[in-house]
Amino acid sequence: MLTVKDDQFMLNGQPFQILSGSIHYFRVPQEYWEDRLIKLKNCGFNTVETYIPWNFHEPKKGQFHFEGMADIEQFIATAESLGLYIILRPAPYICAEWEFGGLPAWLLKDRNMALRCADPNFLKHIEDYYDVLLPKLVPHLITNGGNVFALQIENEYGAYGNDKQYLERTREIYKEKGIDVLLFTSDGPDMIEDGSLPDVLTTLNFGSRVEDSYAMLDAYKPNSPKLCAEFWIGWFDSWGKEHHTRDPKDAAATLRAMLEKGGSVNFYMFHGGTNFAFYNGANQYETYDPTITSYDYDSLLTESSEITEKYREVQKVLKEFVTIPEPVEPPTIPILPEQKVQLDRSVSLFDTLTTIANHHKHVVPMSMEEMDQAYGYVLYRTTIDRKADMVMDTSMIRDRAFLYINGEYVQTVYRNDEKKEITLSFPEEINMLEIFVENMGRVNYGKHLRDRKGIIENLWIDNQYMFHWEMFSIELDEVVLDFSRATTERFPQFYEGTFELTETGDTFINMEGWKKGNVFINGFNLGRYWEIGPQKTLYLPAPFLNVGENTIQILELEGTKQQEVHFANKPDLG
Ligand code: GLA
Numbered sequence: 001m002l003t004v005k006d007d008q009f010m011l012n013g014q015p016f017q018i019l020s021g022s023i024h025y026f027r028v029p030q031e032y033w034e035d036r037l038i039k040l041k042n043c044g045f046n047t048v049e050t051y052i053p054w055n056f057h058e059p060k061k062g063q064f065h066f067e068g069m070a071d072i073e074q075f076i077a078t079a080e081s082l083g084l085y086i087i088l089r090p091a092p093y094i095c096a097e098w099e100f101g102g103l104p105a106w107l108l109k110d111r112n113m114a115l116r117c118a119d120p121n122f123l124k125h126i127e128d129y130y131d132v133l134l135p136k137l138v139p140h141l142i143t144n145g146g147n148v149f150a151l152q153i154e155n156e157y158g159a160y161g162n163d164k165q166y167l168e169r170t171r172e173i174y175k176e177k178g179i180d181v182l183l184f185t186s187d188g189p190d191m192i193e194d195g196s197l198p199d200v201l202t203t204l205n206f207g208s209r210v211e212d213s214y215a216m217l218d219a220y221k222p223n224s225p226k227l228c229a230e231f232w233i234g235w236f237d238s239w240g241k242e243h244h245t246r247d248p249k250d251a252a253a254t255l256r257a258m259l260e261k262g263g264s265v266n267f268y269m270f271h272g273g274t275n276f277a278f279y280n281g282a283n284q285y286e287t288y289d290p291t292i293t294s295y296d297y298d299s300l301l302t303e304s305s306e307i308t309e310k311y312r313e314v315q316k317v318l319k320e321f322v323t324i325p326e327p328v329e330p331p332t333i334p335i336l337p338e339q340k341v342q343l344d345r346s347v348s349l350f351d352t353l354t355t356i357a358n359h360h361k362h363v364v365p366m367s368m369e370e371m372d373q374a375y376g377y378v379l380y381r382t383t384i385d386r387k388a389d390m391v392m393d394t395s396m397i398r399d400r401a402f403l404y405i406n407g408e409y410v411q412t413v414y415r416n417d418e419k420k421e422i423t424l425s426f427p428e429e430i431n432m433l434e435i436f437v438e439n440m441g442r443v444n445y446g447k448h449l450r451d452r453k454g455i456i457e458n459l460w461i462d463n464q465y466m467f468h469w470e471m472f473s474i475e476l477d478e479v480v481l482d483f484s485r486a487t488t489e490r491f492p493q494f495y496e497g498t499f500e501l502t503e504t505g506d507t508f509i510n511m512e513g514w515k516k517g518n519v520f521i522n523g524f525n526l527g528r529y530w531e532i533g534p535q536k537t538l539y540l541p542a543p544f545l546n547v548g549e550n551t552i553q554i555l556e557l558e559g560t561k562q563q564e565v566h567f568a569n570k571p572d573l574g
């Protein structure tokens with residue numbers, strides 16, 4: 001069992017230094033968990049850490065998902081079989097650049113419920129989820145013969161709220177449901193007071209300034225062990241911004257400074273993985289900045305598991321402090337030969353609405369959450385019965401939308417536009433106004449966390465609300481297309497093609513010539529692409545491919561002349 005004695009961690013009575021790395025099972029195909037974990041162990045780590053995202057496991061209220069990439073027990077078992085210890089962070093809020101910080105979108109249907117505090121409704125939803133999740137974790141606790149030796153309460157709560165009752169209650173829920181291992185909170189050094197509980201281990205999240213961070217912990221809780229629960233050795237990227245990297249030697253030097261002082265560490269990230277499907281989060285400070293599909297994070301293993309210079313630099317430092325066991329040979333992962341793949345069928349989204357959308361009618365526009373839709377797109381439609389120029393307030397549209405009048409595209413509006421009032425010209429006595437809205441990822445941190453999507457309040461157009469709307473909710477869990485009804489060239493358009501493989505392998509889809517949208521491989525949503533970068537390729541791991549026939553589908557939102565994509569043999573993250 002892991003315990004704390006003065007400023008030391010003790011494992012089964014012996015002093016222990018936690019050398020941990022983060023790997024998020026939900027960002028890696030399950031066939032590759034073993035590969036990533038073997039490389040973690042070979043590098044010299046003794047522990048793996050993962051968050052557990054609530055929205056991945058309970059996508060709709062009461063519907064639970066623990067299969068495939070969501071098979072947390074299998075991930076734990078794989079780590080156990082390699083002799084690694086495990087830290088779990090069910091939180092239930094995880095931040096992590098993950099959609100809504102891991103909270104399920106359906107929580108937002110109740111406009112009155114407060115998040116991340118002791119609102120009884122919020123707590124009840126947590127309990128319902130933990131009733132299903134925690135019994136799966138309990139057999140893996142170190143106290144029950146497993147390798148899970150610590151769990152986190154909430155996540156950087158000091159950077160969100162002041163409700164200690166809530167922190168206490170989440171701790172009690174763990175206890176009531178059989179979690180009897182070491183518990184901890186984690187926060188940036190200047191926020192530990194607000195995020196901590198007096199008798200629960202306080203840990204620190206930082207990327208540099210080891211001494212200052214330790215000093216802040218000493219000032220707050222003297223003589224406690226130093227665990228950097230998130231050692232930021234790289235960083236995530238946002239669309240339209242630069243690609244982040246961190247110097248390997250600098251990261252290694254900071255690690256050495258921690259280990260020399262007897263500190264324990266969890267690398268955030270050891271291996272970042274991918275924000276598949278619609279699971280990227282977003283940040284909002286000055287502007288709304290959605291996170292890209294790759295979560296490479298400039299970590300020790302690349303998104304496709306290549307060993308980096310940073311891995312080797314870190315390994316050198318770890319070798320100074322611990323004996324690294326004989327390396328285990330990881331499985332070989334082949335790379336596909338470079339090739340072009342044709343997409344020879346296409347259909348406008350407007351022509352295949354019946355196969356991809358759920359239809360709703362309501363007097364006011366419904367937000368996504370009101371339609372029980374978590375992710376994707378919504379097409380809104382209403383009638384404007386006036387021949388006039390009209391001024392529309394766009395501030396209720398989340399996040400990015402294309403406007404069409406009588407079937408003709410007129411303009412794009414985006415949440416970051418400074419000008420929130422636009423003039424629309426309606427040429428006929430009776431006009432059809434269509435607004436196609438993309439949810440680009442809910443904010444995962446800070447005061448804009450409550451981030452409802454679609455059209456979130458009725459639109460104010462020329463000093464009036466417009467009533468009577470039709471909504472087409474497009475979640476794309478399955479992409480079934482009807483090519484027989486292609487009547488219009490209007491974008492968004494779906495493209496589809498098939499290709500044969502004699503062997504599978506990892507590849508990187510280069511999206512040059514395509515503007516913005518999503519790629520689906522054999523029905524699996526690989527994630528978003530956007531020509532503004534920084535990322536230019538999408539990682540396609542071999543397990544999503546078949547020997548024999550494969551289908552690729554692309555939803556291109558804006559327009560392209562391309563009819564093919566290039567499978568490259570290396571990534572381009574900008
Ligand atoms: C914080 C959060 C993490 C992650 C990092 C940045 O420390 O706790 O979940 O968002 O920032 O990558």
